Amino acid sequence: MDPSFFDRFGLYIEPQLLDADTCAQVREAMDEAQQVEATIEDEGKYEVDRSHRKTRLAKVDTETLAIVRDRLNSVRETLSGHFGLELQECEKPQFLVYEEGDFFRPHMDSSDKDADEASGRRVSAVIFLNETSKEPAAGAYGGGSLSFYGLLQDDPKGEGIGLPLVGSPGALVAFPSQMIHGVSPVTHGRRYTIASWFPTGTH
DSSP: OOGGGGGGGTOEEETTSSOHHHHHHHHHHHHHSEEEEOOEEETTEEEOOTTTEEOEEEEOOHHHHHHHHHHHHTTHHHHHHHHTOOOOOOOOOEEEEEOTTOEEEEEOSOOTTOOSGGGGEEEEEEEEOSOBOSSOOTTOEEEOOEEEESOSTTOTTOSSOEEEEOOOTTOEEEEETTSOEEEOOEEEEOEEEEEEEEEOSOO
C-alpha cells in the first residue's frame, strides 16, 4: 500500500529523509561491514531466534553511523510534535540486511512489561534504502514488506490482517513503538533498511 494510506492511522512518513547518493553510500558501507545475526529480546536477554527473526546486522563504520544518526535526530522535534511526546535523541541505529527468505514476525518494539531499555522506546523509525520490484532486478528486492497489524477495528489484536507499507529509497516511516508490526519474507534480492527508536527518558 502507498505510504500516504497510513496517515489516517497516525504514522509519520518523510518521503526522502536520505537522498539517492546517501542511500547508495550507506548500502555500500553495509556490504563492506562485518555482519552478524540479529537477535531478539526475551525477558532482558538477547538471543538469536531464527523462528522469530532472521536477518543480519551490519556493523557499519563510525562515519556512516554518524550521518544516519544526525539525519534521524534532525526530525526529532517534528516527531515530538506529531506524536505529542517529548522525545530524546534516537538510539544507536541498526543497519539491517535481509536476504531471500529473511523475515521478522509481528512484534512490538516496546511494552509496559519491558524491564530493559526497550521500555523507554516510544517512537520507532525505519528508513528504506533500496527499491522493491515484483520481478528480480539489480539492486531491488521483492517481498519484505513492513506490515502493520491491529489497525482495523475488526482485528484489534493484530492476529490476522497485516497492512503492508511499500517504502521507497530514502523514505522514513515512524510509528508508536507499541504498534504491532513485522517484515514479511523477502522473495528475491537483498533488502536494506535502518531501524532506530526515540525514547522519552521517563523510564
